[in-house]
Amino acid sequence: MSSKFRLRWPVDDRTITQHFGENPHVYAQYNQAGHEGLDFRAPVGASIYACADGVVFDVRPNDGNAYGLHVRIRHRVNGCEYRTIYAHLSKVLVSKGQHVRASGLIALSGNTGHSFGPHLHLTLKLIGAKTPGYPDGVVDPLPYLQEVEIPAPSDLTIYTTDQVRLRARPTTASAQLAWLDRGEALTVLGDAGGARARVGQRGQWIQVQRADGMDGFVAAWYVQLQPPSPAPPEPTPEPEPAPAGPLVVYATEALNVRKGPSTGTSRIAIALPHEPLAVIGDQEAALTVLGDRGEWLQVRLPDPSPAPSTGSRRGSEQRGLKGYVAAWYVQTEPGPAPDTLLTVYPTEDMNMRERPAVSGRLIGRLAQNAPLTVHDDPERARPLVGRYDEWLYVETEEGQRGWVAAWYVRIQPPSFALPEPPPELAEAGPLVVYATEALNVRKGPSTGSSRIAIALPHEPLSTIGDQRAVLSRLGERGERLQVRLPQGNKGYVAAWYVQTEPGPAPPPALTVYPIQDMNMRERPAVNARRIGQLAHNAPLTVHDDPERARPLVGRYDEWLYVETEKGQRGWVAAWYVSTTPM
Ligand SMILES: [Zn+2]
Numbered sequence: 257m258s259s260k261f262r263l264r265w266p267v268d269d270r271t272i273t274q275h276f277g278e279n280p281h282v283y284a285q286y287n288q289a290g291h292e293g294l295d296f297r298a299p300v301g302a303s304i305y306a307c308a309d310g311v312v313f314d315v316r317p318n319d320g321n322a323y324g325l326h327v328r329i330r331h332r333v334n335g336c337e338y339r340t341i342y343a344h345l346s347k348v349l350v351s352k353g354q355h356v357r358a359s360g361l362i363a364l365s366g367n368t369g370h371s372f373g374p375h376l377h378l379t380l381k382l383i384g385a386k387t388p389g390y391p392d393g394v395v396d397p398l399p400y401l402q403e404v405e406i407p408a409p410s411d412l413t414i415y416t417t418d419q420v421r422l423r424a425r426p427t428t429a430s431a432q433l434a435w436l437d438r439g440e441a442l443t444v445l446g447d448a449g450g451a452r453a454r455v456g457q458r459g460q461w462i463q464v465q466r467a468d469g470m471d472g473f474v475a476a477w478y479v480q481l482q483p484p485s486p487a488p489p490e491p492t493p494e495p496e497p498a499p500a501g502p503l504v505v506y507a508t509e510a511l512n513v514r515k516g517p518s519t520g521t522s523r524i525a526i527a528l529p530h531e532p533l534a535v536i537g538d539q540e541a542a543l544t545v546l547g548d549r550g551e552w553l554q555v556r557l558p559d560p561s562p563a564p565s566t567g568s569r570r571g572s573e574q575r576g577l578k579g580y581v582a583a584w585y586v587q588t589e590p591g592p593a594p595d596t597l598l599t600v601y602p603t604e605d606m607n608m609r610e611r612p613a614v615s616g617r618l619i620g621r622l623a624q625n626a627p628l629t630v631h632d633d634p635e636r637a638r639p640l641v642g643r644y645d646e647w648l649y650v651e652t653e654e655g656q657r658g659w660v661a662a663w664y665v666r667i668q669p670p671s672f673a674l675p676e677p678p679p680e681l682a683e684a685g686p687l688v689v690y691a692t693e694a695l696n697v698r699k700g701p702s703t704g705s706s707r708i709a710i711a712l713p714h715e716p717l718s719t720i721g722d723q724r725a726v727l728s729r730l731g732e733r734g735e736r737l738q739v740r741l742p743q744g745n746k747g748y749v750a751a752w753y754v755q756t757e758p759g760p761a762p763p764p765a766l767t768v769y770p771i772q773d774m775n776m777r778e779r780p781a782v783n784a785r786r787i788g789q790l791a792h793n794a795p796l797t798v799h800d801d802p803e804r805a806r807p808l809v810g811r812y813d814e815w816l817y818v819e820t821e822k823g824q825r826g827w828v829a830a831w832y833v834s835t836t837p838m
Pocket residue numbers: 274291293294295376377378
């Protein structure tokens with residue numbers, strides 16, 4: 257039997273409308289890193305139930321406070337004190353001091369306080385816990401809601417090699433349940449043999465239980481099978497680690513470096529796991545947010561270009577690009593240097609740009625056939641080569657780095673092929689065209705405009721506008737065509753990546769599964785309009801070339817265009833899905 261604290265659903269509807277940590281721009285006004293709880297869909301008057309057995313310790317009126325009319329319940333489990341807060345209510349059915357049972361009716365939902373509409377807001381506190389960016393005790397309630405079977409304790413004990421977080425799920429993106437001390441003994445839950453094989457392995461996780469009964473996941477690369485050797489004897493003078501010099505961190509995987517502290521700002525570089533990133537600003541503050549979801553660090557990248565000749569006006573320590581990286585995708589230990597990097601060759605003389613956009617500042621001119629090293633994970637970069645509307649971050653033989661259009665480079669030094677002649681004029685009616693490959697459909701006629709869909713080669717796209725004018729632009733580089741997708745929405749595609757004949761039927765589509773309940777969005781961005789709610793493990797068909805989509809699965813800061821079993825299409829965060837149900 258598990259001793260873990262569990263939350264029953266507080267409403268009848270199973271729809272979460274806002275997760276923990278979402279919408280940081282909204283919650284900045286409350287000095288919080290994001291939404292401090294979960295919102296559930298609940299019309300005014302819907303029944304609200306207690307999440308667990310407990311005692312009502314406060315009922316507060318709708319007196320102008322942000323939660324409006326709300327109830328606070330205290331729960332004591334295994335020596336831990338949890339508190340649940342039910343906010344924005346219309347009517348409270350319990351009183352202070354009253355004992356309540358799990359799933360007992362306590363209130364009716366409403367729209368009081370700082371509410372954007374009728375819903376139930378639930379805050380969970382674990383007294384003594386701290387989620388950085390939130391008031392003391394506040395934790396993500398979601399892991400407590402999930403009906404997960406906890407495996408039985410095994411006879412294997414493992415030990416932490418450092419102070420490390422116990423997490424709710426096997427990912428650095430999940431909630432932090434507790435700090436584990438260095439050398440803390442943990443009982444492995446479930447298969448001991450499998451866990452033993454993962455000890456010390458980077459990227460692996462082990463489900464464990466603490467002596468006090470709390471269970472969760474620990475990073476396998478921070479544990480060992482033997483207790484750590486005792487601390488050195490007292491008299492040995494312990495040299496203070498020199499705080500001089502900046503804090504240096506390393507990406508845990510090929511990581512986008514952005515202009516600002518948000519995924520909505522433009523990419524300026526890609527950092528690889530072996531490259532030192534010097535943290536700019538308050539080092540103490542940086543250390544406290546390291547590994548925390550939703551936090552960003554400003555860093556200076558190493559300068560790859562040759563040392564400047566004498567007379568440079570800037571000192572060497574001042575060189576190197578500055579940008580922002582996700583704090584939960586960096587660590588203080590360097591990762592391995594890549595075995596190989598991909599080399600590509602321009603198919604013609606081309607531009608190098610400061611950002612991955614045709615509107616990015618021009619920073620260099622590259623000659624046809626000049627080799628370029630792709631500064632990225634080869635597995636992620638290879639499927640992009642030759643693709644329209646994708647960009648690669650490359651380094652020249654002279655050490656200059658920047659962005660190049662992926663559709664102007666090849667993996668082999670190029671040999672030239674003449675373009676296909678334009679098609680003959682078709683008969684009346686809207687001209688129907690087909691993508692020559694999985695093609696981005698954008699809101700406006702430029703690569704700077706946001707993506708709204710991906711069109712596959714067999715899907716008919718009805719062009720909008722005069723057929724003769726459309727035909728004159730077909731196949732022309734730099735021209736855009738406005739089209740209507742089979743689903744009825746309109747967008748723009750590159751005229752030189754469409755043809756009048758349908759392409760072959762697609763290869764078997766990739767299927768992915770949400771690792772938790774998640775949002776479907778209108779565009780590939782966390783601030784884009786939410787158009788659906790997807791359930792944990794509900795299969796999603798990736799509406800894209802599987803070869804292009806597969807390397808993105810599980811990657812932070814990438815998005816996938818998917819279709820649900822009911823036929824709804826939209827964008828999901830690639831780092832919240834898996835190729836197998838979890
Ligand atoms: Zn809320």
